[in-house]
Amino acid sequence: TPLGMTQSVVRGDRHGTVRGATVGYSRGPDGSWRDLGDLAGSMGAGGIYTTLGDLQKWAENYARPRVGTAASIAQMMTPFTLTNGKSTGYGFGSSSTSRDRSSASITGARTSRTAR
Numbered sequence: 459t460p461l462g463m464t465q466s467v468v469r470g471d472r473h474g475t476v477r478g479a480t481v482g483y484s485r486g487p488d489g490s491w492r493d494l495g496d497l498a499g500s501m502g503a504g505g506i507y508t509t510l511g512d513l514q515k516w517a518e519n520y521a522r523p524r525v526g527t528a529a530s531i532a533q534m535m536t537p538f539t540l541t542n543g544k545s546t547g548y549g550f551g552s553s554s555t556s557r558d559r560s561s562a563s564i565t566g567a568r569t570s571r572t573a574r
Contacts, residue, residue: 460525461515466508
């Protein structure tokens with residue numbers, strides 16, 4: 459892979475197994491833990507599994523692009539403006555969490571993860 463992310467996979471089949479995967483969980487209204495599963499059927503929106511090491515490689519690409527260019531990264535981080543002039547706060551796949559765009563986030567399901 460261009461970034462050397464050899465421990466990342468997209469699980470396209472929700473019935474498939476990902477070696478070493480974790481399970482998301484959340485507290486229910488009664489305080490018990492609930493398994494949240496994932497969005498494996500929604501390519502890009504879920505079913506993406508990675509390691510901390512691969513995630514670090516991906517994050518470092520924002521600061522020192524090996525895939526894409528500084529201009530394409532800047533475009534990804536530039537929030538889209540609606541026709542009414544309001545900013546969405548979200549660019550092409552990422553959002554900036556600071557005014558100077560020095561930090562970024564990717565939104566998604568807010569789950570806690572634990573290894574089984």
